[in-house]
Amino acid sequence: MNKTDVLIIGAGPTGLFCAHQLGIIGLSCEIVDNLDKAGGQCIELYPDKPIYDIPAVPECTGEELTNNLLQQIKPFNFKFYLNERVEELKKNQNRWNVKTSGGVEFDVAAIVIAGGVGSFEPRKFPVKECEKFEGNSLFYSIKDKSIFKDKTISIFGGGDSALDWAIELSNSSKVNLIHRRDGFSGAEASVQKVKELNDQGKLNLYTKFQMDSVMGDKKIESVKIKHDEGEIKEIKSDYVLGFFGLIMQLGPILNWGLNLNKKTVEVNTENFETSVNGIFAIGDICSYPGKLKLILSGFHEGALAARGCFKYAKPDEKLRFEFTTTSKAAQERLGVKK
Amino acid sequence: MAKITYHTHDNKTHTVDVQKGLTVMEGAVQNDIPGIDADCGGGMACATCHVYVKEQWLNKLPQKEDGEEDMLDMAFEPKNNSRLSCQLIVSDELDGLEVNIPSKQG
DSSP states (O other): OEEEEEEEEOOSHHHHHHHHHHHHTTOOEEEEOSSSSTTTHHHHTOTTSEEOOBTTBSOEEHHHHHHHHHHHHGGGTOEEEOSOOEEEEEEETTEEEEEETTOOEEEEEEEEEOOTTSEEEEOOOSOTTHHHHBTTTEESSOSOGGGGTTSEEEEEOSSHHHHHHHHHHTTTSEEEEEESSSOOSSOHHHHHHHHHHHHTTSSEEEESEEEEEEEESSSEEEEEEEETTSOEEEEEOSEEEEOOOEEEEOGGGGGSOOOEETTEEEOOTTTOBOSSTTEEEOGGGEEOTTOOOOHHHHHHHHHHHHHHHHHHHOTTSOOOOOOTTTOHHHHHHHTOOO | OEEEEEEOTTSOEEEEEEOTTSBHHHHHHHTTOTTOOOTTSSSSSSOOSEEEEOGGGGGGSOOOOTTHHHHHTTSSSOOTTEEEGGGOBOOGGGTTOEEEOOSOOO
16 A cells, blocks of 8 residues: 555646645655556647647647656656556545555545546447457557467558558568558658558558458457448458557546536636545646636646645645745755755 | 537437637537537547538538548548538538537547
């Protein structure tokens, strides 16, 4: 059991800055995120796209913003738990017991949900029978590529994941790459490579095709693909891979007894606490009259929520308002050398 | 104002007046029309405001910007008449536009 003052759910910009604010006021925290790295939507959806509305930063990319936020909280040495999704919350007297998908447990005084629009899950095929084969001969990510050796693999998608895996697997497997149009969103060099491999007969490229159905008993044996004009082809396949990016799902947060408004959590604007004492929500996931889904709003919400956590973490102490320019305590926590 | 008609997957039809300058996505969200999630808030970064545009309107719409087709690759059951409704800005020319909302967004 990991004991700390606050658990932050979500390592996007809002969660990271809230961690900073907790550190400044002398609280400890740990951070859980479902993705394999910090940064949230900034890293997952637009790492290279410039952002122009971070105060005092005329232009920066999602990746730069994330790196700067990580740099800013480095002095506090907060621990990250990546690839973990928070599954269960249980009230234990004045504290909370929290359990993640990977079985990590926390004992905390307060929880800050900075979960964006929920956790990222792979987008799936619309064809219903696909569910039956998921995890045995149909995958949305690859953990062990050795199972594909000398097999026939049908890959669907037109982004970098689809292209990169088509190129890599074509070395040791028979690969079909199926995409809904002639254009690709992946890197141009990869597109060229795939076209070359197709011309050399080392890979079969089917464009303007989408999945129609999958056939097989216990495992997939073939897939039917349908052209824009209606033609249907059946291709033998031992495995099917789908790379359609990620979608955000609210997931277990739905079961925590919080007041929800569509896919968002209702909070007050004094300290961004939810309808449940000790649980706060900040950033894109929270809603209140006038809510703006901007990163800068998330920073403000995180600063206030951090102070809201204080009374749960240190009920016998009073929090004094201080500036980092003059507060000795804050500077010590930041490791400022004078 | 322009009249926009949204056909939802439960075979209901919602015709609403949408202020010019708003997007077809915003028209749906502000009028509580179900099926448009718009997770990213209109930034062309998520494909959860995907709609099918009625054929006769297709060539009256603004051209797709770079990136819209890339996002549509990720949409649930994209078709030739697929668009992201956050990229369709309501104007006099679009008065009467009809779109179908897919059964789900992901």
